[in-house]
Amino acid sequence: NVSCQEDSPVFRFGRVTFMLNTSTKTPTGGFSFENTRRNAVLEANLSEKGYSAPNARKTGTTIAGLIFKDGVILGADTRATDDMVVADKNCMKIHYIAPKIYCCGAGVAADAEVTTQMMSSNVELHSLSTGRPPLVAMVTRQLKQMLFRYQGHIGSSLIVGGVDVNGPQLYSVYPHGSYDKLPFLTMGSGAASAVSVFEDRYKPNMELEEAKQLVRDAITAGIFCDLGSGSNVDLCVITEKTVDYLRGYDQPVQKGLREGTYRYKPGTTAVLTKTVTPLPLDVVDESVQVMDTE
Amino acid sequence: MSEELFPEPEWLSEEVKTGTTIIAVTFDGGVVLGSDSRVSAGEAVVNRVMNKLSPLHDKIYCALSGSAADAQTIAEIVNYQLDVHSIEVEDDPLVCSAATLVKNISYKYKEELSAHLIVAGWDKKKGGQVYATLSGLLTSQPFAIGGSGSFYINGFVDAEYRKNMTKRECQEFVVNALTLAMGRDGSSGGVAYVVTIDKDGAEEKCVLGNELPKFFDQ
Numbered sequence: 001n002v003s004c005q006e007d008s009p010v011f012r013f014g015r016v017t018f019m020l021n022t023s024t025k026t027p028t029g030g031f032s033f034e035n036t037r038r039n040a041v042l043e044a045n046l047s048e049k050g051y052s053a054p055n056a057r058k059t060g061t062t063i064a065g066l067i068f069k070d071g072v073i074l075g076a077d078t079r080a081t082d083d084m085v086v087a088d089k090n091c092m093k094i095h096y097i098a099p100k101i102y103c104c105g106a107g108v109a110a111d112a113e114v115t116t117q118m119m120s121s122n123v124e125l126h127s128l129s130t131g132r133p134p135l136v137a138m139v140t141r142q143l144k145q146m147l148f149r150y151q152g153h154i155g156s157s158l159i160v161g162g163v164d165v166n167g168p169q170l171y172s173v174y175p176h177g178s179y180d181k182l183p184f185l186t187m188g189s190g191a192a193s194a195v196s197v198f199e200d201r202y203k204p205n206m207e208l209e210e211a212k213q214l215v216r217d218a219i220t221a222g223i224f225c226d227l228g229s230g231s232n233v234d235l236c237v238i239t240e241k242t243v244d245y246l247r248g249y250d251q252p253v254q255k256g257l258r259e260g261t262y263r264y265k266p267g268t269t270a271v272l273t274k275t276v277t278p279l280p281l282d283v284v285d286e287s288v289q290v291m292d293t294e
Numbered sequence: 295m296s297e298e299l300f301p302e303p304e305w306l307s308e309e310v311k312t313g314t315t316i317i318a319v320t321f322d323g324g325v326v327l328g329s330d331s332r333v334s335a336g337e338a339v340v341n342r343v344m345n346k347l348s349p350l351h352d353k354i355y356c357a358l359s360g361s362a363a364d365a366q367t368i369a370e371i372v373n374y375q376l377d378v379h380s381i382e383v384e385d386d387p388l389v390c391s392a393a394t395l396v397k398n399i400s401y402k403y404k405e406e407l408s409a410h411l412i413v414a415g416w417d418k419k420k421g422g423q424v425y426a427t428l429s430g431l432l433t434s435q436p437f438a439i440g441g442s443g444s445f446y447i448n449g450f451v452d453a454e455y456r457k458n459m460t461k462r463e464c465q466e467f468v469v470n471a472l473t474l475a476m477g478r479d480g481s482s483g484g485v486a487y488v489v490t491i492d493k494d495g496a497e498e499k500c501v502l503g504n505e506l507p508k509f510f511d512q
Binding site for chain 1: 310333335338340342344361362363366367394468
Protein backbone atom coordinates (compact mmCIF):
# COMPACT_ATOMS: atom_id res chain seq x y z
CA ASN A 1 0.00 0.00 0.00
CA VAL A 2 2.75 2.38 -0.84
CA SER A 3 1.61 5.40 -2.85
CA CYS A 4 4.32 6.43 -5.22
CA GLN A 5 4.93 9.98 -6.35
CA GLU A 6 6.37 10.39 -9.80
CA ASP A 7 9.90 11.28 -8.90
CA SER A 8 10.42 9.54 -5.59
CA PRO A 9 12.29 6.22 -5.61
CA VAL A 10 10.99 3.38 -3.46
CA PHE A 11 13.53 1.24 -1.62
CA ARG A 12 12.90 -2.19 -0.18
CA PHE A 13 14.94 -3.47 2.76
CA GLY A 14 13.83 -6.95 3.69
CA ARG A 15 10.16 -6.80 4.51
CA VAL A 16 10.12 -3.08 5.26
CA THR A 17 9.47 -0.61 2.51
CA PHE A 18 10.74 2.95 2.67
CA MET A 19 9.75 5.76 0.38
CA LEU A 20 12.38 8.39 -0.12
CA ASN A 21 10.82 11.71 -0.84
CA THR A 22 13.38 13.24 -3.13
CA SER A 23 11.06 14.97 -5.53
CA THR A 24 13.23 17.20 -7.65
CA LYS A 25 10.32 19.29 -8.88
CA THR A 26 11.08 22.92 -8.02
CA PRO A 27 8.38 24.24 -5.67
CA THR A 28 5.93 26.43 -7.54
CA GLY A 29 6.08 29.17 -4.95
CA GLY A 30 5.51 29.40 -1.21
CA PHE A 31 1.86 30.37 -1.40
CA SER A 32 -1.02 28.34 -2.77
CA PHE A 33 -3.95 30.28 -4.13
CA GLU A 34 -6.29 27.28 -4.29
CA ASN A 35 -8.47 28.68 -1.54
CA THR A 36 -9.24 31.89 -3.42
CA ARG A 37 -12.00 30.14 -5.33
CA ARG A 38 -13.43 28.68 -2.16
CA ASN A 39 -13.23 32.09 -0.50
CA ALA A 40 -15.02 33.73 -3.40
CA VAL A 41 -17.87 31.20 -3.16
CA LEU A 42 -18.06 31.61 0.62
CA GLU A 43 -18.07 35.38 0.31
CA ALA A 44 -20.92 35.26 -2.20
CA ASN A 45 -22.94 32.92 0.02
CA LEU A 46 -22.31 34.99 3.14
CA SER A 47 -23.19 38.32 1.58
CA GLU A 48 -26.60 36.90 0.57
CA LYS A 49 -27.34 36.37 4.26
CA GLY A 50 -25.99 39.81 5.17
CA TYR A 51 -22.66 38.72 6.69
CA SER A 52 -19.26 39.87 5.48
CA ALA A 53 -16.05 37.86 5.36
CA PRO A 54 -13.43 38.76 8.01
CA ASN A 55 -10.79 41.26 6.93
CA ALA A 56 -7.12 40.41 6.87
CA ARG A 57 -5.70 41.62 10.13
CA LYS A 58 -3.29 44.48 9.57
CA THR A 59 -0.72 45.38 12.14
CA GLY A 60 -1.28 49.18 11.87
CA THR A 61 2.19 49.68 13.12
CA THR A 62 5.13 51.87 13.85
CA ILE A 63 8.45 50.24 13.03
CA ALA A 64 11.80 51.98 12.82
CA GLY A 65 15.48 51.26 12.43
CA LEU A 66 18.68 53.21 12.63
CA ILE A 67 22.41 52.68 12.24
CA PHE A 68 24.59 53.84 15.12
CA LYS A 69 28.30 53.65 15.83
CA ASP A 70 28.55 49.93 16.59
CA GLY A 71 25.59 48.44 14.73
CA VAL A 72 21.87 48.60 14.07
CA ILE A 73 18.87 49.19 16.34
CA LEU A 74 15.40 48.05 15.28
CA GLY A 75 12.29 49.18 17.12
CA ALA A 76 8.59 48.38 16.92
CA ASP A 77 5.35 48.91 18.80
CA THR A 78 3.33 45.86 19.89
CA ARG A 79 -0.26 46.46 18.86
CA ALA A 80 -2.06 44.34 16.27
CA THR A 81 -5.43 45.68 15.10
CA ASP A 82 -8.40 44.11 13.39
CA ASP A 83 -10.22 47.08 11.88
CA MET A 84 -10.87 49.11 15.02
CA VAL A 85 -10.40 46.44 17.66
CA VAL A 86 -7.02 45.65 19.17
CA ALA A 87 -6.54 41.98 18.38
CA ASP A 88 -3.23 41.54 20.19
CA LYS A 89 -1.92 43.93 22.85
CA ASN A 90 1.56 42.49 22.89
CA CYS A 91 2.52 40.96 19.57
CA MET A 92 6.10 40.57 18.37
CA LYS A 93 6.85 42.52 15.24
CA ILE A 94 10.61 42.05 15.22
CA HIS A 95 11.28 38.71 13.57
CA TYR A 96 14.41 36.60 13.50
CA ILE A 97 15.97 35.97 10.11
CA ALA A 98 19.56 34.98 10.91
CA PRO A 99 21.79 35.21 14.02
CA LYS A 100 22.77 38.79 13.24
CA ILE A 101 19.88 39.82 10.97
CA TYR A 102 16.42 40.77 12.20
CA CYS A 103 13.39 42.10 10.36
CA CYS A 104 10.48 44.32 11.44
CA GLY A 105 7.20 43.72 9.64
CA ALA A 106 4.29 46.06 8.94
CA GLY A 107 1.21 45.68 6.78
CA VAL A 108 -0.92 42.54 6.79
CA ALA A 109 0.11 40.57 9.89
CA ALA A 110 -0.06 37.12 8.31
CA ASP A 111 1.88 38.19 5.22
CA ALA A 112 4.67 39.76 7.26
CA GLU A 113 4.89 36.75 9.57
CA VAL A 114 4.97 34.09 6.88
CA THR A 115 7.27 36.05 4.59
CA THR A 116 9.86 36.45 7.33
CA GLN A 117 9.63 32.79 8.27
CA MET A 118 10.18 31.76 4.67
CA MET A 119 13.12 34.13 4.40
CA SER A 120 14.60 32.71 7.56
CA SER A 121 14.56 29.17 6.12
CA ASN A 122 15.93 30.27 2.76
CA VAL A 123 18.69 32.26 4.40
CA GLU A 124 19.77 29.31 6.50
CA LEU A 125 19.86 27.02 3.46
CA HIS A 126 21.73 29.60 1.44
CA SER A 127 24.35 30.18 4.08
CA LEU A 128 24.83 26.43 4.50
CA SER A 129 25.32 26.24 0.76
CA THR A 130 27.81 29.11 0.59
CA GLY A 131 29.51 28.23 3.86
CA ARG A 132 29.46 31.86 4.95
CA PRO A 133 27.33 33.90 7.34
CA PRO A 134 24.47 35.58 5.47
CA LEU A 135 24.61 39.13 4.14
CA VAL A 136 21.84 41.63 4.81
CA ALA A 137 21.90 42.55 1.13
CA MET A 138 21.20 38.92 0.24
CA VAL A 139 18.16 38.78 2.52
CA THR A 140 16.88 42.03 1.01
CA ARG A 141 17.38 40.78 -2.51
CA GLN A 142 15.50 37.53 -1.89
CA LEU A 143 12.69 39.41 -0.17
CA LYS A 144 12.24 41.95 -2.91
CA GLN A 145 12.40 39.40 -5.68
CA MET A 146 9.65 37.40 -4.00
CA LEU A 147 7.47 40.43 -3.32
CA PHE A 148 7.91 41.68 -6.90
CA ARG A 149 6.84 38.30 -8.21
CA TYR A 150 3.55 38.67 -6.35
CA GLN A 151 3.12 42.23 -7.70
CA GLY A 152 2.13 43.77 -4.38
CA HIS A 153 -0.56 41.26 -3.43
CA ILE A 154 1.54 40.18 -0.44
CA GLY A 155 0.93 43.22 1.73
CA SER A 156 4.04 43.24 3.87
CA SER A 157 6.37 46.21 4.31
CA LEU A 158 9.59 45.23 6.03
CA ILE A 159 12.64 46.85 7.57
CA VAL A 160 15.63 44.50 7.41
CA GLY A 161 18.59 45.33 9.61
CA GLY A 162 21.70 43.49 10.63
CA VAL A 163 25.45 43.29 10.85
CA ASP A 164 27.54 41.30 8.39
CA VAL A 165 31.06 41.38 6.97
CA ASN A 166 30.28 44.73 5.31
CA GLY A 167 29.29 46.32 8.60
CA PRO A 168 25.87 47.40 9.88
CA GLN A 169 23.21 47.81 7.20
CA LEU A 170 19.56 48.82 7.07
CA TYR A 171 17.13 48.26 4.19
CA SER A 172 13.42 48.84 3.75
CA VAL A 173 11.36 46.69 1.37
CA TYR A 174 7.94 47.73 0.10
CA PRO A 175 5.07 45.39 -0.91
CA HIS A 176 5.58 45.98 -4.62
CA GLY A 177 9.22 45.01 -4.41
CA SER A 178 11.16 48.28 -4.25
CA TYR A 179 13.85 48.78 -1.65
CA ASP A 180 15.79 51.65 -0.09
CA LYS A 181 19.09 51.62 1.76
CA LEU A 182 19.29 54.39 4.32
CA PRO A 183 20.86 55.19 7.71
CA PHE A 184 17.45 55.56 9.37
CA LEU A 185 14.04 54.26 8.32
CA THR A 186 10.47 54.14 9.54
CA MET A 187 7.45 52.26 8.21
CA GLY A 188 3.86 51.50 9.02
CA SER A 189 0.90 53.76 9.72
CA GLY A 190 2.85 55.61 12.42
CA ALA A 191 5.86 56.15 10.19
CA ALA A 192 5.17 59.82 9.61
CA SER A 193 5.25 60.52 13.35
CA ALA A 194 8.36 58.44 13.91
CA VAL A 195 10.35 59.82 10.99
CA SER A 196 9.81 63.37 12.23
CA VAL A 197 11.66 62.45 15.44
CA PHE A 198 14.49 60.91 13.43
CA GLU A 199 14.75 63.83 11.03
CA ASP A 200 15.11 66.16 13.98
CA ARG A 201 17.62 64.28 16.15
CA TYR A 202 19.49 61.72 14.04
CA LYS A 203 23.26 62.10 13.83
CA PRO A 204 25.70 59.64 12.27
CA ASN A 205 27.80 57.49 14.66
CA MET A 206 25.67 57.93 17.77
CA GLU A 207 26.51 56.11 20.99
CA LEU A 208 24.45 53.12 22.09
CA GLU A 209 22.39 54.74 24.86
CA GLU A 210 21.64 57.86 22.84
CA ALA A 211 20.60 55.74 19.86
CA LYS A 212 18.34 53.49 21.97
CA GLN A 213 16.69 56.55 23.44
CA LEU A 214 16.14 58.02 19.97
CA VAL A 215 14.50 54.86 18.61
CA ARG A 216 12.40 54.60 21.75
CA ASP A 217 11.27 58.20 21.29
CA ALA A 218 10.43 57.65 17.64
CA ILE A 219 8.30 54.58 18.35
CA THR A 220 6.65 56.39 21.25
CA ALA A 221 5.75 59.23 18.90
CA GLY A 222 4.07 56.65 16.69
CA ILE A 223 2.30 55.08 19.65
CA PHE A 224 0.85 58.39 20.84
CA CYS A 225 0.13 60.03 17.51
CA ASP A 226 -1.17 57.06 15.52
CA LEU A 227 -4.31 55.17 16.43
CA GLY A 228 -3.11 51.99 14.78
CA SER A 229 -0.02 51.74 17.02
CA GLY A 230 0.13 51.30 20.75
CA SER A 231 1.14 49.30 23.80
CA ASN A 232 4.84 48.77 24.39
CA VAL A 233 8.11 49.49 22.62
CA ASP A 234 10.26 46.53 21.58
CA LEU A 235 13.89 47.12 20.70
CA CYS A 236 16.46 44.89 19.10
CA VAL A 237 20.10 46.01 19.29
CA ILE A 238 22.42 44.20 16.87
CA THR A 239 26.15 44.71 17.06
CA GLU A 240 29.04 42.70 15.72
CA LYS A 241 29.43 40.91 19.05
CA THR A 242 25.92 40.59 20.47
CA VAL A 243 22.21 40.75 19.79
CA ASP A 244 20.02 42.26 22.50
CA TYR A 245 16.33 41.57 22.03
CA LEU A 246 14.69 43.95 24.50
CA ARG A 247 11.07 42.91 24.61
CA GLY A 248 8.93 45.45 26.39
CA TYR A 249 11.80 47.91 26.64
CA ASP A 250 9.42 50.69 27.45
CA GLN A 251 5.76 50.83 28.43
CA PRO A 252 4.68 54.41 27.78
CA VAL A 253 1.01 53.61 28.20
CA GLN A 254 0.08 52.21 31.58
CA LYS A 255 -3.41 50.80 32.04
CA GLY A 256 -5.30 53.16 34.36
CA LEU A 257 -6.40 52.01 37.83
CA ARG A 258 -10.11 51.67 38.38
CA GLU A 259 -11.35 54.26 40.85
CA GLY A 260 -14.39 52.41 42.08
CA THR A 261 -15.69 48.84 42.28
CA TYR A 262 -18.46 47.51 40.12
CA ARG A 263 -19.22 44.43 42.15
CA TYR A 264 -22.51 43.92 43.89
CA LYS A 265 -22.80 41.93 47.10
CA PRO A 266 -24.62 38.59 46.72
CA GLY A 267 -28.22 39.12 47.76
CA THR A 268 -28.51 42.61 46.23
CA THR A 269 -30.90 41.17 43.67
CA ALA A 270 -33.71 39.03 45.16
CA VAL A 271 -34.01 35.53 43.64
CA LEU A 272 -37.67 34.71 42.97
CA THR A 273 -37.50 31.19 41.45
CA LYS A 274 -34.75 28.73 40.61
CA THR A 275 -35.00 25.90 38.03
CA VAL A 276 -32.13 23.46 37.31
CA THR A 277 -32.17 21.47 34.05
CA PRO A 278 -29.20 19.11 33.62
CA LEU A 279 -27.92 18.84 30.04
CA PRO A 280 -26.62 15.39 29.07
CA LEU A 281 -23.18 16.07 27.54
CA ASP A 282 -20.37 13.66 26.67
CA VAL A 283 -16.72 14.69 26.53
CA VAL A 284 -15.70 13.89 22.93
CA ASP A 285 -12.22 15.37 22.69
CA GLU A 286 -9.87 17.14 25.07
CA SER A 287 -6.86 19.15 23.94
CA VAL A 288 -4.62 21.69 25.64
CA GLN A 289 -3.23 24.66 23.71
CA VAL A 290 -0.65 26.74 25.49
CA MET A 291 -1.17 30.48 24.94
CA ASP A 292 1.81 32.78 24.72
CA THR A 293 0.95 35.43 27.27
CA GLU A 294 4.31 37.16 27.43
CA MET B 295 -17.73 54.35 10.15
CA SER B 296 -15.07 51.86 11.15
CA GLU B 297 -12.74 53.17 8.46
CA GLU B 298 -12.99 56.73 9.80
CA LEU B 299 -11.58 56.01 13.25
CA PHE B 300 -8.03 55.60 12.08
CA PRO B 301 -8.01 55.82 8.32
CA GLU B 302 -4.86 54.21 7.17
CA PRO B 303 -2.77 56.70 5.21
CA GLU B 304 -3.15 55.98 1.52
CA TRP B 305 0.54 55.95 0.94
CA LEU B 306 0.86 52.73 2.94
CA SER B 307 -0.82 50.74 0.21
CA GLU B 308 0.06 53.00 -2.71
CA GLU B 309 2.69 51.76 -5.02
CA VAL B 310 6.02 53.49 -4.55
CA LYS B 311 6.82 55.64 -7.59
CA THR B 312 9.95 57.56 -8.33
CA GLY B 313 8.08 60.62 -9.80
CA THR B 314 11.30 61.93 -11.12
CA THR B 315 13.44 64.05 -13.30
CA ILE B 316 16.15 62.20 -15.19
CA ILE B 317 18.39 63.48 -17.94
CA ALA B 318 21.29 62.14 -19.99
CA VAL B 319 23.45 64.20 -22.41
CA THR B 320 26.31 63.23 -24.70
CA PHE B 321 29.45 65.27 -25.11
CA ASP B 322 32.52 64.65 -27.20
CA GLY B 323 34.17 61.75 -25.37
CA GLY B 324 31.40 60.58 -23.05
CA VAL B 325 28.03 61.18 -21.42
CA VAL B 326 26.68 62.94 -18.35
CA LEU B 327 23.66 61.53 -16.51
CA GLY B 328 21.66 63.37 -13.87
CA SER B 329 18.72 62.65 -11.60
CA ASP B 330 16.89 64.06 -8.62
CA SER B 331 16.49 61.98 -5.45
CA ARG B 332 12.85 61.92 -4.43
CA VAL B 333 10.83 58.70 -4.06
CA SER B 334 7.14 59.16 -3.34
CA ALA B 335 4.29 56.84 -2.36
CA GLY B 336 1.08 58.74 -3.00
CA GLU B 337 1.61 62.09 -1.36
CA ALA B 338 4.33 61.08 1.07
CA VAL B 339 8.05 61.09 0.37
CA VAL B 340 9.48 57.74 1.43
CA ASN B 341 13.10 58.35 0.47
CA ARG B 342 14.56 61.81 -0.07
CA VAL B 343 18.08 60.75 -1.02
CA MET B 344 17.68 57.91 -3.50
CA ASN B 345 20.30 57.62 -6.20
CA LYS B 346 18.35 56.87 -9.36
CA LEU B 347 21.47 56.45 -11.49
CA SER B 348 22.05 52.73 -11.36
CA PRO B 349 25.17 51.07 -12.77
CA LEU B 350 24.60 48.40 -15.40
CA HIS B 351 28.30 47.95 -16.06
CA ASP B 352 31.56 49.83 -15.41
CA LYS B 353 30.92 52.43 -18.09
CA ILE B 354 27.19 52.03 -18.63
CA TYR B 355 24.61 53.53 -16.31
CA CYS B 356 20.84 53.77 -16.45
CA ALA B 357 18.50 56.35 -14.99
CA LEU B 358 15.32 55.05 -13.33
CA SER B 359 11.85 56.56 -13.40
CA GLY B 360 8.28 55.39 -12.94
CA SER B 361 7.41 52.62 -10.52
CA ALA B 362 10.32 52.10 -8.13
CA ALA B 363 9.89 48.32 -7.90
CA ASP B 364 9.64 47.84 -11.67
CA ALA B 365 12.59 50.11 -12.45
CA GLN B 366 14.86 48.61 -9.79
CA THR B 367 13.99 45.10 -10.92
CA ILE B 368 14.66 45.84 -14.60
CA ALA B 369 18.01 47.40 -13.72
CA GLU B 370 18.95 44.39 -11.61
CA ILE B 371 18.00 41.88 -14.29
CA VAL B 372 19.84 43.79 -17.04
CA ASN B 373 22.91 44.14 -14.79
CA TYR B 374 22.97 40.36 -14.48
CA GLN B 375 22.39 39.76 -18.19
CA LEU B 376 25.13 42.24 -19.12
CA ASP B 377 27.56 40.49 -16.78
CA VAL B 378 26.92 37.18 -18.52
CA HIS B 379 27.13 38.80 -21.95
CA SER B 380 30.42 40.54 -21.22
CA ILE B 381 31.95 37.27 -20.05
CA GLU B 382 30.75 35.56 -23.21
CA VAL B 383 32.22 38.19 -25.55
CA GLU B 384 35.28 38.63 -23.32
CA ASP B 385 35.10 42.38 -23.64
CA ASP B 386 33.25 45.38 -22.26
CA PRO B 387 29.67 45.43 -23.54
CA LEU B 388 28.41 48.04 -25.96
CA VAL B 389 25.95 50.66 -24.72
CA CYS B 390 23.66 49.52 -27.52
CA SER B 391 23.63 45.99 -26.08
CA ALA B 392 22.66 47.26 -22.64
CA ALA B 393 19.92 49.42 -24.12
CA THR B 394 18.64 46.52 -26.19
CA LEU B 395 18.41 44.31 -23.09
CA VAL B 396 16.42 47.00 -21.30
CA LYS B 397 14.23 47.50 -24.34
CA ASN B 398 13.51 43.77 -24.59
CA ILE B 399 12.13 43.66 -21.06
CA SER B 400 10.26 46.97 -21.38
CA TYR B 401 8.63 45.90 -24.63
CA LYS B 402 7.76 42.32 -23.71
CA TYR B 403 6.13 43.31 -20.43
CA LYS B 404 4.89 46.74 -21.43
CA GLU B 405 1.37 46.01 -20.14
CA GLU B 406 2.58 44.93 -16.70
CA LEU B 407 5.46 47.31 -16.10
CA SER B 408 5.38 51.05 -15.74
CA ALA B 409 8.96 52.16 -15.69
CA HIS B 410 11.10 54.18 -18.08
CA LEU B 411 14.86 53.76 -18.10
CA ILE B 412 17.32 55.97 -19.96
CA VAL B 413 20.51 54.04 -20.75
CA ALA B 414 23.74 55.97 -21.29
CA GLY B 415 27.41 55.15 -21.31
CA TRP B 416 30.69 55.01 -23.18
CA ASP B 417 32.08 52.24 -25.33
CA LYS B 418 35.08 52.20 -27.62
CA LYS B 419 33.07 51.63 -30.79
CA LYS B 420 30.87 54.72 -30.77
CA GLY B 421 32.00 56.74 -27.76
CA GLY B 422 29.36 58.36 -25.61
CA GLN B 423 25.75 57.40 -26.38
CA VAL B 424 22.31 57.97 -24.88
CA TYR B 425 19.38 55.64 -25.53
CA ALA B 426 15.74 56.20 -24.58
CA THR B 427 13.63 53.08 -23.98
CA LEU B 428 10.19 54.52 -23.23
CA SER B 429 7.39 51.96 -23.77
CA GLY B 430 9.79 49.55 -25.40
CA LEU B 431 11.15 51.69 -28.21
CA LEU B 432 14.87 52.09 -28.68
CA THR B 433 16.30 55.32 -30.06
CA SER B 434 19.74 56.82 -29.85
CA GLN B 435 19.66 60.54 -29.15
CA PRO B 436 22.15 63.31 -28.39
CA PHE B 437 20.29 63.87 -25.12
CA ALA B 438 17.20 62.45 -23.41
CA ILE B 439 15.00 63.53 -20.53
CA GLY B 440 12.42 61.51 -18.64
CA GLY B 441 10.18 61.37 -15.60
CA SER B 442 7.35 63.58 -14.42
CA GLY B 443 9.64 66.59 -14.05
CA SER B 444 10.87 66.39 -17.61
CA PHE B 445 7.70 67.98 -18.96
CA TYR B 446 8.67 71.27 -17.31
CA ILE B 447 12.09 71.47 -18.94
CA ASN B 448 11.36 70.35 -22.51
CA GLY B 449 11.58 73.94 -23.72
CA PHE B 450 14.70 74.65 -21.72
CA VAL B 451 16.68 71.68 -23.00
CA ASP B 452 15.58 72.25 -26.59
CA ALA B 453 16.72 75.86 -26.42
CA GLU B 454 19.93 75.42 -24.44
CA TYR B 455 21.44 72.23 -25.88
CA ARG B 456 24.34 72.75 -28.23
CA LYS B 457 26.36 70.15 -30.03
CA ASN B 458 30.01 69.62 -29.05
CA MET B 459 29.80 70.94 -25.50
CA THR B 460 32.75 70.29 -23.24
CA LYS B 461 32.49 68.01 -20.23
CA ARG B 462 32.24 70.98 -17.88
CA GLU B 463 29.49 72.68 -19.91
CA CYS B 464 27.58 69.41 -20.10
CA GLN B 465 27.65 68.94 -16.33
CA GLU B 466 26.43 72.51 -15.83
CA PHE B 467 23.67 71.97 -18.38
CA VAL B 468 22.50 68.83 -16.57
CA VAL B 469 22.55 70.49 -13.14
CA ASN B 470 20.67 73.53 -14.44
CA ALA B 471 18.02 71.35 -16.07
CA LEU B 472 17.56 69.30 -12.90
CA THR B 473 17.31 72.41 -10.72
CA LEU B 474 14.64 73.96 -12.91
CA ALA B 475 12.61 70.75 -13.01
CA MET B 476 12.89 70.17 -9.25
CA GLY B 477 11.75 73.73 -8.70
CA ARG B 478 8.50 73.21 -10.58
CA ASP B 479 7.64 69.52 -10.20
CA GLY B 480 6.21 68.44 -6.86
CA SER B 481 7.33 64.87 -7.36
CA SER B 482 10.98 65.78 -7.91
CA GLY B 483 13.32 67.19 -5.33
CA GLY B 484 16.00 66.52 -2.81
CA VAL B 485 19.57 66.47 -4.06
CA ALA B 486 20.94 66.09 -7.56
CA TYR B 487 23.09 63.12 -8.51
CA VAL B 488 25.39 63.54 -11.51
CA VAL B 489 27.44 60.76 -13.13
CA THR B 490 30.03 61.50 -15.80
CA ILE B 491 31.21 58.59 -17.92
CA ASP B 492 34.15 58.74 -20.33
CA LYS B 493 36.89 56.40 -21.49
CA ASP B 494 38.55 56.49 -18.08
CA GLY B 495 35.49 55.34 -16.14
CA ALA B 496 32.50 56.70 -14.24
CA GLU B 497 32.62 59.53 -11.75
CA GLU B 498 29.70 60.00 -9.35
CA LYS B 499 28.91 63.29 -7.74
CA CYS B 500 26.15 64.49 -5.42
CA VAL B 501 25.09 68.14 -5.51
CA LEU B 502 23.36 69.07 -2.27
CA GLY B 503 20.25 71.24 -2.24
CA ASN B 504 21.96 74.42 -1.13
CA GLU B 505 24.72 74.02 -3.73
CA LEU B 506 22.27 73.96 -6.64
CA PRO B 507 22.25 77.05 -8.89
CA LYS B 508 19.72 79.74 -8.01
CA PHE B 509 17.21 80.82 -10.60
CA PHE B 510 14.51 83.48 -10.44
CA ASP B 511 12.83 82.65 -7.17
CA GLN B 512 11.09 85.51 -5.46
